[in-house]
Amino acid sequence: MDEKKLSIICFSGDFDKAVAAFTLATGAAAVNYKVNLFFTFWGLNILKKKQGRAFIGRGFLARVFNFLMGGSKKLPLSRLNFGGVSPDLMTYMMKQKNVATLPELIDAAKALNVNLIACEMAMHILDLKKEDLIPEVKEIIGVPSFLELSKGAQIIFIS
Amino acid sequence: MDEKKLSIICFSGDFDKAVAAFTLATGAAAVNYKVNLFFTFWGLNILKKKQGRAFIGRGFLARVFNFLMGGSKKLPLSRLNFGGVSPDLMTYMMKQKNVATLPELIDAAKALNVNLIACEMAMHILDLKKEDLIPEVKEIIGVPSFLELSKGAQIIFIS
Amino acid sequence: MDEKKLSIICFSGDFDKAVAAFTLATGAAAVNYKVNLFFTFWGLNILKKKQGRAFIGRGFLARVFNFLMGGSKKLPLSRLNFGGVSPDLMTYMMKQKNVATLPELIDAAKALNVNLIACEMAMHILDLKKEDLIPEVKEIIGVPSFLELSKGAQIIFIS
Numbered sequence: 336m337d338e339k340k341l342s343i344i345c346f347s348g349d350f351d352k353a354v355a356a357f358t359l360a361t362g363a364a365a366v367n368y369k370v371n372l373f374f375t376f377w378g379l380n381i382l383k384k385k386q387g388r389a390f391i392g393r394g395f396l397a398r399v400f401n402f403l404m405g406g407s408k409k410l411p412l413s414r415l416n417f418g419g420v421s422p423d424l425m426t427y428m429m430k431q432k433n434v435a436t437l438p439e440l441i442d443a444a445k446a447l448n449v450n451l452i453a454c455e456m457a458m459h460i461l462d463l464k465k466e467d468l469i470p471e472v473k474e475i476i477g478v479p480s481f482l483e484l485s486k487g488a489q490i491i492f493i494s
Numbered sequence: 495m496d497e498k499k500l501s502i503i504c505f506s507g508d509f510d511k512a513v514a515a516f517t518l519a520t521g522a523a524a525v526n527y528k529v530n531l532f533f534t535f536w537g538l539n540i541l542k543k544k545q546g547r548a549f550i551g552r553g554f555l556a557r558v559f560n561f562l563m564g565g566s567k568k569l570p571l572s573r574l575n576f577g578g579v580s581p582d583l584m585t586y587m588m589k590q591k592n593v594a595t596l597p598e599l600i601d602a603a604k605a606l607n608v609n610l611i612a613c614e615m616a617m618h619i620l621d622l623k624k625e626d627l628i629p630e631v632k633e634i635i636g637v638p639s640f641l642e643l644s645k646g647a648q649i650i651f652i653s
Numbered sequence: 654m655d656e657k658k659l660s661i662i663c664f665s666g667d668f669d670k671a672v673a674a675f676t677l678a679t680g681a682a683a684v685n686y687k688v689n690l691f692f693t694f695w696g697l698n699i700l701k702k703k704q705g706r707a708f709i710g711r712g713f714l715a716r717v718f719n720f721l722m723g724g725s726k727k728l729p730l731s732r733l734n735f736g737g738v739s740p741d742l743m744t745y746m747m748k749q750k751n752v753a754t755l756p757e758l759i760d761a762a763k764a765l766n767v768n769l770i771a772c773e774m775a776m777h778i779l780d781l782k783k784e785d786l787i788p789e790v791k792e793i794i795g796v797p798s799f800l801e802l803s804k805g806a807q808i809i810f811i812s
Contacts, residue, residue, distance in 0.1 A: 337615055341800075344650070351694060357663055358774065362796025366635075366654055370501075376510060377573065377679070396587050403574055411573075411810075414666075414695065414729075415721055425778075428714050432777050456517065459591050460584075478521025485648070489803070491810040492650040493512055494572075503809070505673055507732075535669060536732065546713075552766055555746050562733055567755040615676065619743075637680025641659075644807070653670055653731075 339368045340488035342481070347493050349438070350376030350410040350422040354457035356493050357440035364447035371484050372444065374472075378493075379461065380404050381441075382453060382468045392462030401461060407437070416477075445471050452476055498527045499647035501640070505651030506606075506652050509569040509581040509596070515597050516599035522607035530583030530643050531603065534613035537652075540600075540618065541612060541627045560620060566596070574578050604630050609643075611635055657686045658806035660799070665811050666695030668728040668740040668755070674811050675758035682765035689802050690762065692790075693772035696743050696811075697758075697779065698722050700771060700786045710780030717778060725755070746805055768802075 341363045345356040356372065364370045374382055385391065386408040390398040394477060413423040429436050437481060444451065455477040465475060476484075500522045504515040515531065523529045533541055544550065545567040549557040571580040585595050594602060603610065612627060614636040624634060635643075659681045661672040673803060674690065682688045692700055701719075703709065704726040708716040730739040744754050752759060762769065773795040783793060794802075 339800075346511070346652075347812065350703070352664070355694065359700055359796055366797045366800060368800070376514065383497075394587070396592065398582075400574075415718075422720075424714055428712070428718075428778055431712065432780075434774060434778055457594060460587055460593055462591075474519070477526045478518055482498075482522055482525060483569055488648070489806070490648045490650055491807045491808055492652055493664075493810055493812050494506065494514070494652050499678065505670070505811075551748065553746070555742055559733075559742075559746075595811045617750060619746055619752055621750075627732060637677055641657075641681055641686070647807070649807045649809055651811055653665065653673070653811050 338487065340361075340371075341368045341487070342371045342373065342485035342488040342490045343371045344375065344481075344490070344492045345377050345378035345381070348380040348404065348410055348411070348414040350425065351413050352377075352493050353381050353410055354440065355458075357444055358425055358435065359491065360449045361435075361440055361443045361447060364444070364449050369480070370447075370449045371452060371480050371488070372449050373452045375453060375457045377404065379457055379463060379468070380410060381407050381449070382472055383407065384467060384469055389492055391467050394462050395461035397460075401463070450474070452481070454481075497646070498522075499530075499644070500527045501644035501647040501649045502528045502532045503542070503640075503649070503651045504531060504537035504642040505535055506572070507563065507569055508572040509539065509573050509584065512537075512540050512569055513596055513599065513650050514614060516596065516603055518603045518650065519633075520594075520606055521610045523603070523608050528647075529606075530640070530647070531608050532553055532611045532613060532640050534616040536563065538612060538616055538622060538627070539569060540566050541610065543626060543628055547637065550560070550626050553621050556619075556621035560622070571606060577633045609633070611643075657681075657684075658684045658689075658803070659724055660689045660691065660803035660806040660808045662689060662799075662810045663692045663699070664694055664806070665731070666722065666728055667731040668696040668743065669731050670811050671696075671728055673757065675755065675762055677809065678767045679753075679758055679761045679765055682762070683766050688765075688767045689770060689799070689806070690767050691772060691799050692771045693775045695722065697771060697775055697781060697786070698728060700723050700769070701725065701781075702785060702787055709785050710781050715778075715780035719781070722771050734744035750753065768792070770799070770802075773778055
């Protein structure tokens with residue numbers, strides 16, 4: 336009756352925080368939480384179809400920002416990034432320890448029916464279209480719809 | 495009966511995160527949430543009356559920190575700041591897209607009766623007085639009072 | 654009957670955010686909240702027994718990361734760190750103002766029965782053992798157990 340719900344707002348596009356977001360999301364889904372994972376601003380980088388740097392969007396500034404922000408293979412570590420070496424080392428350590436890596440966590444999230452959502456306003460500012468994101472993203476919604484989905488949920492903001 | 499409440503702790507003084515805080519706050523208030531927006535530490539920069547860099551506070555260190563931290567016109571982007579150019583470019587992109595800019599979001603928050611609150615302890619450490627903040631800040635309270643206000647609310651921490 | 658509960662996930666190892674985590678935790682515990690403070694990834698630095706930089710863990714990469722991440726005396730300020738001078742200046746300002754410093758806040762947390770918990774997966778990746786952490790850490794648990802502890806709680810994520 337009393338449904339368990341977790342809503343995670345992933346504002347960050349850092350590698351370590353993306354791992355945290357998906358670890359929480361899949362861990363909660365595994366124990367039967369209904370999980371909504373809402374990506375906004377930098378977090379959208381995790382969902383881009385093009386995983387490297389790419390000029391996407393239409394306006395000049397949007398294209399430059401999107402290029403600089405990069406995709407899911409270019410997420411930096413929030414500290415000690417060392418020019419992008421650290422996320423690879425971290426992935427190596429995770430594999431050695433048999434811990435799910437980021438791409439595996441994203442797959443697990445799909446398998447566990449975690450609802451992947453993109454923020455309408457951030458998509459609009461960065462001039463991104465639904466087809467720029469991986470197909471698992473089913474909805475693009477604004478704050479009021481997200482709050483509606485999150486009624487009765489515990490909410491976590493990852494910045 | 496079952497009042498909808500959202501409490502946001504804005505610890506960050508980054509431009510992009512300030513936009514996120516006010517977007518969430520106004521979006522929630524627009525659909526009849528009672529919103530408390532509590533600013534602490536770096537977040538106080540968003541509320542300072544002096545929008546540029548200014549030596550405020552009394553102690554020497556407090557004055558230096560406040561100068562370096564700056565006001566609402568000096569908020570950096572959390573990444574890709576490029577010496578402060580990016581927040582201006584971002585504002586330009588938001589205007590182009592007819593998305594509310596930060597000053598407009600702050601005005602909307604007032605209009606929608608979002609309760610702007612400053613953290614007592616952070617004000618004390620940084621030697622800030624009520625008159626150093628914009629007049630819309632009605633209360634300066636501590637953690638216990640904030641928790642009391644947030645009873646039954648969903649809480650979000652923006653760091 | 655209606656127990657007041659607060660769960661804080663401390664993902665950050667920044668000085669200012671650690672102060673925020675413990676200020677919230679002790680403030681809530683003081684007004685009779687049951688507080689669970691869960692440390693993961695960078696946040697584990699706050700709990701390490703060795704407060705400076707130390708090669709702990711077994712694998713080569715884990716040892717290097719742990720050394721670079723440092724302990725509770727090496728937490729950087731999230732901005733304006735100036736090579737580690739700022740946390741000391743901040744502590745000086747807090748003392749001048751009779752505000753509890755970080756070590757005092759940690760002591761207060763123990764006295765107020767704040768439940769200090771370490772994240773199982775992050776400990777595993779960074780190759781840390783229970784004996785590498787201060788003895789006040791009673792439990793090392795995963796996400797599902799943390800969610801179980803947090804049933805009915807307000808959850809805050811400090812990143």
